[in-house]
Amino acid sequence: MSYPQPAGGTAPPPPTPDPPTGRREAVDRLRAVATTEPGRLRAIGALLALLLVAFGAVTAWQVADRASAADAVVGRSQPLSADAADAYRSLADADTTAASGFLAGSRESPAVRQRYEKDIALASGLLVKAAANAEDSDTARRQISRLNELLPRYTGLVESARANNRQGLPLGGAYLRTAGDLMRDDLLPAARELYEAETGRLGSDYADAKSWPWAALGLGLAALGALGWAQRRTYLRTNRVFNHGMLAATATAVVVLLWLVVGHALARSDLEGSSTEGARSLQVLTEARIGSLQARGDENLTLVARGAVLTENKDDAYEASYRDGMRKLVGEGGAAAAPGTLLARARDLADDSEGRDAVDAAVRGVREWQARHAEARAADDSGDYDRALPKVIGEKGSTGESFDRVDEQLRRALTHEQADFRAAADDGRGALAGLAAGAVVLAVLGAAGAVLGIGRRLSEYR
Amino acid sequence: MPGGLKGTQGPKSPGRPGISRGRPLALATTAAVCALVATVAAPAGPERPARTARDRVTTVAAEAPAAPVTCTDPEASLRPGDAADGPAVRRIKSRGRLIAGVDQDSFRWGYRNPSTGELSGFDIDLTRAIAKDILGDADKVTFLAIPTSQRIPALEKGKVDLIARTMSITCDRIRQVAFSTAYFVAGQQILAPRGSSVTAFDDSLTGKKVCAAKGATAESKLRDQPHGARLVTVPNQLDCLVRLQLGQVDAVLTDNALGAGLAAQDPSVELVGKPFTTDPYGVAMNLRDVDLVRRVNKVLDDYRGGGDNSPWMRAYTKWLAADLKGITAPPVPKYRD
Numbered sequence: 001m002s003y004p005q006p007a008g009g010t011a012p013p014p015p016t017p018d019p020p021t022g023r024r025e026a027v028d029r030l031r032a033v034a035t036t037e038p039g040r041l042r043a044i045g046a047l048l049a050l051l052l053v054a055f056g057a058v059t060a061w062q063v064a065d066r067a068s069a070a071d072a073v074v075g076r077s078q079p080l081s082a083d084a085a086d087a088y089r090s091l092a093d094a095d096t097t098a099a100s101g102f103l104a105g106s107r108e109s110p111a112v113r114q115r116y117e118k119d120i121a122l123a124s125g126l127l128v129k130a131a132a133n134a135e136d137s138d139t140a141r142r143q144i145s146r147l148n149e150l151l152p153r154y155t156g157l158v159e160s161a162r163a164n165n166r167q168g169l170p171l172g173g174a175y176l177r178t179a180g181d182l183m184r185d186d187l188l189p190a191a192r193e194l195y196e197a198e199t200g201r202l203g204s205d206y207a208d209a210k211s212w213p214w215a216a217l218g219l220g221l222a223a224l225g226a227l228g229w230a231q232r233r234t235y236l237r238t239n240r241v242f243n244h245g246m247l248a249a250t251a252t253a254v255v256v257l258l259w260l261v262v263g264h265a266l267a268r269s270d271l272e273g274s275s276t277e278g279a280r281s282l283q284v285l286t287e288a289r290i291g292s293l294q295a296r297g298d299e300n301l302t303l304v305a306r307g308a309v310l311t312e313n314k315d316d317a318y319e320a321s322y323r324d325g326m327r328k329l330v331g332e333g334g335a336a337a338a339p340g341t342l343l344a345r346a347r348d349l350a351d352d353s354e355g356r357d358a359v360d361a362a363v364r365g366v367r368e369w370q371a372r373h374a375e376a377r378a379a380d381d382s383g384d385y386d387r388a389l390p391k392v393i394g395e396k397g398s399t400g401e402s403f404d405r406v407d408e409q410l411r412r413a414l415t416h417e418q419a420d421f422r423a424a425a426d427d428g429r430g431a432l433a434g435l436a437a438g439a440v441v442l443a444v445l446g447a448a449g450a451v452l453g454i455g456r457r458l459s460e461y462r
Numbered sequence: 463m464p465g466g467l468k469g470t471q472g473p474k475s476p477g478r479p480g481i482s483r484g485r486p487l488a489l490a491t492t493a494a495v496c497a498l499v500a501t502v503a504a505p506a507g508p509e510r511p512a513r514t515a516r517d518r519v520t521t522v523a524a525e526a527p528a529a530p531v532t533c534t535d536p537e538a539s540l541r542p543g544d545a546a547d548g549p550a551v552r553r554i555k556s557r558g559r560l561i562a563g564v565d566q567d568s569f570r571w572g573y574r575n576p577s578t579g580e581l582s583g584f585d586i587d588l589t590r591a592i593a594k595d596i597l598g599d600a601d602k603v604t605f606l607a608i609p610t611s612q613r614i615p616a617l618e619k620g621k622v623d624l625i626a627r628t629m630s631i632t633c634d635r636i637r638q639v640a641f642s643t644a645y646f647v648a649g650q651q652i653l654a655p656r657g658s659s660v661t662a663f664d665d666s667l668t669g670k671k672v673c674a675a676k677g678a679t680a681e682s683k684l685r686d687q688p689h690g691a692r693l694v695t696v697p698n699q700l701d702c703l704v705r706l707q708l709g710q711v712d713a714v715l716t717d718n719a720l721g722a723g724l725a726a727q728d729p730s731v732e733l734v735g736k737p738f739t740t741d742p743y744g745v746a747m748n749l750r751d752v753d754l755v756r757r758v759n760k761v762l763d764d765y766r767g768g769g770d771n772s773p774w775m776r777a778y779t780k781w782l783a784a785d786l787k788g789i790t791a792p793p794v795p796k797y798r799d
Contacts, residue, residue, distance in 0.1 A: 105576035106577040165576055170723075171704065171728070174701050175704055178701065178704050307610055307611065308567065308700065310697070314611050381612065382606065383608050383616070384606065384607075385574065386579065
């Protein structure tokens with residue numbers, strides 16, 4: 001090290017005062033380490049051991065982190081997202097079912113009534129469950145409390161509708177429309193936001209599980225580099241090619257590094273698959289199912305409202321909304337779903353024939369539904385309500401039958417994608433199994449090897 | 463739906479019929495309309511003059527090339543006649559059924575009971591009386607539930623012979639369809655909970671929330687004369703009763719005929735004050751079916767005749783009297799020929 005001369009200075013620098021004895025000893029020791037070979041060897045041994053242990057520890061920590069994120073995907077955020085989807089769907093289903101039951105009037109079947117009650121019970125149960133898991137999400141908490149506040153109001157309106165309808169009063173229809181408005185303007189948007197918040201958490205758990213463990217990889221490379229350098233140094237000074245201890249340390253470091261890279265890459269690709277094949281598919285199918293439920297609800301309300309609510313263009317508001325929903329679901333024209341529509345996207349995302357079959361069957365169901373709907377509308381528009389009603393809520397040959405078919409196929413597709421998702425995510429979790437513990441054990445062994453190898457050289461100076 | 467009904471019509475005739483709006487364009491249009499009605503009517507009765515003294519000539523309309531008449535009494539119809547069946551009546555007779563467009567959602571007027579599927583109400587009874595007169599059997603009617611927006615198209619396309627569906631006779635409509643004489647005169651009136659401090663369409667509304675169907679006459683009346691009330695609009699007047707029951711509004715402004723249908727569904731509300739507009743209801747028919755118009759007017763004459771025991775009074779007592787009090791006689795028919 002060179003000191004710059006003081007500019008134009010002739011006076012010598014003031015002598016540094018002697019350090020106290022304790023510090024002097026420490027300085028002497030450091031000087032010995034830096035200047036004597038045994039000292040240097042000890043320092044190298046310590047550095048290698050430290051690097052290897054740190055590599056093991058950081059690998060264990062980062063892998064455990066990713067494994068727990070993968071666990072969260074499978075065990076928490078995906079089920080929560082699926083629950084939110086179920087709550088969303090059961091609310092839409094309750095509304096659709098309430099309108100069907102209303103149209104049947106006093107002939108409402110117990111099955112319809114039970115379906116409505118089951119939907120409401122399921123939705124409130126899922127909200128309680130979601131609330132218990134919502135500590136860390138403001139959006140989720142806000143939407144849950146909103147849903148809890150609105151749901152009793154909704155059911156109250158539906159019961160008023162039913163009571164008035166049973167007495168033969170048209171007021172019942174107005175109550176049902178009020179309930180339907182509350183559902184579509186307030187409840188469903190809140191349920192949808194909850195679903196999106198839960199799905200967002202799923203996405204962030206995915207990202208956590210998939211992120212590369214850079215710190216561990218860097219430390220692993222540093223440890224290998226240091227081991228290589230130390231061995232080369234030994235070779236240059238002793239002409240001995242192999243130092244067994246350091247060789248063993250190198251081998252363990254290579255194993256841990258390879259295990260980390262391969263294991264993480266595998267986990268990543270499985271999770272990636274689970275996210276694209278499963279989670280995205282599940283989201284689109286859920287949207288499609290809600291869309292078909294809303295279209296069905298609109299179809300029912302068209303008959304309940306009997307032209308009482310019109311759009312700006314003087315068209316029936318519910319019929320217009322039905323058409324809009326169908327456009328988003330399958331689009332216009334041909335037998336297949338138009339590109340970009342929900343069912344076309346669901347079909348593209350389906351990764352095997354079983355998934356595609358279910359979506360194709362759903363599309364066929366929707367086309368049949370549309371044809372029957374057109375007949376029912378034609379009958380109703382020509383004033384033949386008596387003929388239109390059974391075409392919508394009848395047992396056979398009705399739009400209701402087609403809708404049930406569509407709903408069943410979408411449910412089948414959802415179940416299938418759910419299983420797909422689960423399998424891929426489980427594989428992803430499996431790829432990381434044992435890696436954390438293995439990394440620690442191997443790194444400790446490697447550190448021991450390095451220390452032994454250095455110790456061997458050190459003994460030559462005794 | 464009656465509320466929607468109001469929403470679909472054009473500007474309504476002002477308060478009292480017979481007072482023209484005084485806008486040159488409106489006058490010119492209505493002049494042309496009445497001229498059209500008159501020309502269509504003319505071939506059916508060559509002995510009648512195309513125009514009568516009832517058609518008033520105005521200075522503005524005089525500039526129009528068409529026959530200068532104004533629409534002062536849109537409810538003035540053609541005189542009854544049943545001597546010989548015209549083409550429309552023959553068409554119904556050969557079919558053996560009258561096809562009538564009705565409402566199925568207007569309580570006390572035309573309403574389908576959800577548990578029985580039966581249609582009933584004032585308009586339904588009237589339609590049956592027409593079928594009985596033409597076909598000899600009150601049950602030979604095919605009722606079609608025609609939405610508000612489809613009433614005029616249904617007549618124009620010949621899907622129905624007539625529409626009996628709380629349809630008010632207005633200057634705008636008489637150029638598209640022919641109306642019978644008025645069979646009921648409704649008016650805007652306030653509906654409020656019993657014992658409410660709201661007593662009429664006046665300053666008792668100050669600070670209150672008043673509901674009206676969007677696009678209905680009631681909405682424009684409230685905008686013109688709010689009386690310190692806050693207006694709440696909903697798609698349909700039935701929704702107003704829902705809001706009233708839920709405590710979201712304090713009163714409803716509506717046509718009293720439909721208001722009676724609302725009051726009939728909730729014993730705790732009633733029509734208060736006096737109606738402050740007049741709104742004649744007529745049976746609508748195709749402009750070409752002149753003979754049917756005369757025949758229906760004859761049926762209406764019979765329906766109204768007989769004093770307190772007339773079929774009209776019996777129907778009024780059955781469907782409306784409980785909630786729409788104070789009517790002692792059917793409206794007096796007006797004719798333009």
